Amino acid sequence: MHVAGVDSSTQSTKIVLCDADDGTVVGRGSAPHPSGTEADPEAWWAALRQAGEGLLERAAAVGVAGQQHGMVVLDDDGEVIRPALLWNDLRSAAAAAELVRECGGPQWWATETGSVPTASFTVTKLRWLAGHEPASAGRAAAVLLPHDWLTWRLLGGPQPETPLITDRGDASGTGYFSPAKGIWLPDLVKTAIGRALRLPRVAGPGEAVGETAWGAVVSAGTGDNMGAALGLGLRPGDVAVSIGTSGTAFSVSEVPAADPSGAVAGFADATGRYLPLVCTINAGLVLSATASLLGTDLAGLDALALAAEPGAGGITLLPYLDGERTPDRPDATGVLRGLTTRNATQQNVARAAVEAVAASLADAADLLAVACGTKPGAGRVLLIGGGARSPAVRQAAPGIFFSPVDVPEPEEYVALGAARQAAWALAGTAEPPPWPPRPAETYTGLAQRQIRERHAALRDDTVTWDERTGS
Numbered sequence: 001m002h003v004a005g006v007d008s009s010t011q012s013t014k015i016v017l018c019d020a021d022d023g024t025v026v027g028r029g030s031a032p033h034p035s036g037t038e039a040d041p042e043a044w045w046a047a048l049r050q051a052g053e054g055l056l057e058r059a060a061a062v063g064v065a066g067q068q069h070g071m072v073v074l075d076d077d078g079e080v081i082r083p084a085l086l087w088n089d090l091r092s093a094a095a096a097a098e099l100v101r102e103c104g105g106p107q108w109w110a111t112e113t114g115s116v117p118t119a120s121f122t123v124t125k126l127r128w129l130a131g132h133e134p135a136s137a138g139r140a141a142a143v144l145l146p147h148d149w150l151t152w153r154l155l156g157g158p159q160p161e162t163p164l165i166t167d168r169g170d171a172s173g174t175g176y177f178s179p180a181k182g183i184w185l186p187d188l189v190k191t192a193i194g195r196a197l198r199l200p201r202v203a204g205p206g207e208a209v210g211e212t213a214w215g216a217v218v219s220a221g222t223g224d225n226m227g228a229a230l231g232l233g234l235r236p237g238d239v240a241v242s243i244g245t246s247g248t249a250f251s252v253s254e255v256p257a258a259d260p261s262g263a264v265a266g267f268a269d270a271t272g273r274y275l276p277l278v279c280t281i282n283a284g285l286v287l288s289a290t291a292s293l294l295g296t297d298l299a300g301l302d303a304l305a306l307a308a309e310p311g312a313g314g315i316t317l318l319p320y321l322d323g324e325r326t327p328d329r330p331d332a333t334g335v336l337r338g339l340t341t342r343n344a345t346q347q348n349v350a351r352a353a354v355e356a357v358a359a360s361l362a363d364a365a366d367l368l369a370v371a372c373g374t375k376p377g378a379g380r381v382l383l384i385g386g387g388a389r390s391p392a393v394r395q396a397a398p399g400i401f402f403s404p405v406d407v408p409e410p411e412e413y414v415a416l417g418a419a420r421q422a423a424w425a426l427a428g429t430a431e432p433p434p435w436p437p438r439p440a441e442t443y444t445g446l447a448q449r450q451i452r453e454r455h456a457a458l459r460d461d462t463v464t465w466d467e468r469t470g471s
Contacts, residue, residue: 002026003426004059004216005231005419006048007412008066008150009033009224010086010245013047016415017055020423023416023435027055037089041072041080041149048150062154062212063219063422065227065414066147068173071125073197074142078158081136084146085125088246088281090323093119093330095127099175099192110258113188114172114179114266118325120279123175126192142198143189145170147221152200154218155210164200165209169226169275171202172268179268180256205272206432208425219425224414225250225277226270228384231417232408233437236273238380239368241361241401243387247283249364250275257371263326264371270421271432276371278364280326283357284387286319286334290353294346298390304350305392310399313343316454317356318462326364327459335462338454354392358400359455365401382440383407399448406440 001021007014010033017027031050034043049056056062069087074080085092096119100109106116117124122145130137144152148166156162171177176188176199184199203209203220210218222230225248234240234252242248250267257266257276269275291301320332336352365381381403387393388407397405424432 001060001426002058003061003063003419003422004052004056005227005415005417005422006052006062006064006150007224007227007415007418008044008048008064008146009414010067010088013044013051014412014415015048015051015055016412016419017058018416018419018423020060020426021433023420025411025416027058029053029055037086038083039086040083041146044146044150045153056216057214059216059422061217061219061422061426063418063425064147064150064154064221065224065418066145066150066170066221068145068170068223068225069120069122070146071122071129072144072146072149073129073136073140074144075139076141081139082133087120088322089125090119090330092124092128095131096121096124099124099127103188103191106260106262110260110266112178112185113175114256114258115175116260116262117175118262118328119330120325121173121175123188123192126189130193137193140193140195140197144200145174147223148200151209151218151221154212156213163210164198165203165220166200167205167220167222167270168202168268169270170221170223173223173265179266179274205270206421206424206429208428217422217426219421221418222270222421223267225267226275227414227417227421229275229417230270230420230432231411231413231415232382232384233435238382239365240382240384241365242385243283243357243361243383243393244385245284247280247357247361247364248277249361249368250277251368251372253372259371262328263367270417276368278326278368280360280364281324282319282321282360284385286321286353286357287387287390289321290350294350301350301353302390302392304347305354306395308345308347308351310396310448311451312352312355313345313348314338314340315343315348315352316458317352318455318458319353319356319360326367332462335458337458351392354390354396355400355451356455357387358393358396359452362401362452381405384413394443395445398443398445400451402447405443407443408438408440411438
C-alpha cells in the first residue's frame with residue numbers, strides 16, 4: 001500500500017510516493033511555484049496537481065506539509081480575497097512591533113504563544129492587512145495557512161460542508177495559538193485585524209480528517225519544519241539544520257519553549273511534542289546570489305570555495321541580503337568586510353559566502369541549545385536541505401559548528417514526513433510508523449573559531465539606521 005507526502009514550499013511542490021510500511025520511495029514528482037513574497041494559492045493547487053500526476057491516484061493516504069506563517073484570507077463564500085502573503089514577506093515588520101507593544105511585551109507573547117512575533121508570523125500580516133487594505137480586511141471571514149488551504153482543497157473545498165483543518169505544529173507559527181495549552185487565542189486575531197475570523201479545527205497527531213475525491217485518506221498535514229522532523233525521525237537532543245530558501249535550526253523537545261528574546265520560536269511538532277526553532281531569512285539564496293555575482297552556478301561556487309583556505313583570506317560576509325529574522329533586522333543588508341587587493345579573489349569571496357551561511361546557522365543552533373537548557377554542540381547535528389548537497393558547505397560545516405555533522409542521504413524530508421504522517425493516519429495507531437532512518441555520512445573537521453569570531457564581530461558591529469537612531 002502506498003502513501004503520498006506533499007511538500008508545498010516557497011519555490012515548488014515536491015511529492016513523494018512511499019511504501020506505507022517502511023517509507024521506501026517508489027515515485028517522485030515536482031512542479032515550480034511563481035517567485036515572490038506573495039502568491040495566488042491557486043498556483044500551489046495547480047503545482048500540486050502537476051507534481052502529483054500519476055502518483056496521487058496510487059496513494060491510499062495523502063498528507064501535506066507546507067511553508068509556515070503564510071496568510072490565506074477567505075471571504076464568506078470560501079474565495080481567496082487577495083494573494084497570500086508568504087513567510088518571507090517582511091512588510092509587516094512595523095505591525096509586529098505594534099502588536100508586541102500592545103499585548104504585554106515580549107515576555108507576555110513568549111508565555112502565551114511560545115514565540116515573540118516577527119514580520120514572518122501570520123498575526124502580523126493580519127494587522128498589516130487591516131492597516132493597508134481595509135477593504136480586504138473587511139471581507140475576511142476566515143484565515144488559513146498554506147498547508148491548511150491545500151488540505152481543504154484535497155477535501156473538496158470550496159464547498160460549504162468542507163471542513164477547515166490544521167494541526168498544532170503549523171498552528172503554533174501563527175502567533176495566535178498556544179502550543180503549551182493546545183488552543184487558539186482568538187482574541188489576538190481580533191486585536192490584529194479588528195474582527196473575529198473563522199479558524200480551522202486543530203486535528204490531533206495522526207488523525208484522519210477526511211478523504212479525497214478518489215477515496216484516499218487525508219491526514220491533518222503540518223508545517224514544513226515539523227514535516228522535516230518527522231521525516232528525519234528526529235530524537236530529543238538532535239539538532240537539525242536545514243539550508244533551503246530560509247535557514248532553520250530545530251530540535252524535538254518534551255517541554256514547550258518560551259524565549260522572551262524572540263530568537264527561539266516555541267513551536268509544536270507533528271507528534272504531540274514541541275519543536276523549538278530558530279529561523280534565518282538568508283540561507284540558500286545567499287549562495288545562489290554569490291554564484292551569480294561571480295558569473296557562475298552553484299557547482300562553480302562550490303569549486304571556487306573549495307579552492308580557498310578556511311577563513312577566506314580574512315574576508316567576512318554578513319549574509320543579511322534580504323533583511324533578517326534572527327537577529328531581528330528586517331531592514332538589514334549584506335556587508336562584506338576585510339576585502340584587500342591581496343585577498344580579492346573569486347575563490348575567497350565564494351568561500352566567504354559559504355562560511356557566512358554556516359556561521360549564521362551555527363549561531364542559530366547555539367541559541368536553540370541555550371533555550372533548551374543544553375550545551376551547544378552536545379547533541380547530534382544533522383544537515384539537510386538543498387544547501388546540504390553542497391560539497392563546500394559539507395566541508396566547512398564541522399569547523400564552524402564545532403561538531404561532527406551528519407548529512408543524511410539526499411531526500412525530500414519535508415515530503416517524506418508528510419507521507420509518514422499520512423501512513424500514520426491510515427494505520428490509526430498511537431504512534432507514527434517506525435520507518436527506518438536514512439543512511440547518513442559523517443563529516444568532521446578542526447574547529448575554526450576565528451571564522452565564528454569574525455562573523456560575530458561583524459554581526460554585532462553592524463546595525464540598521466533605525467537601530468542607531470531608535471526610530
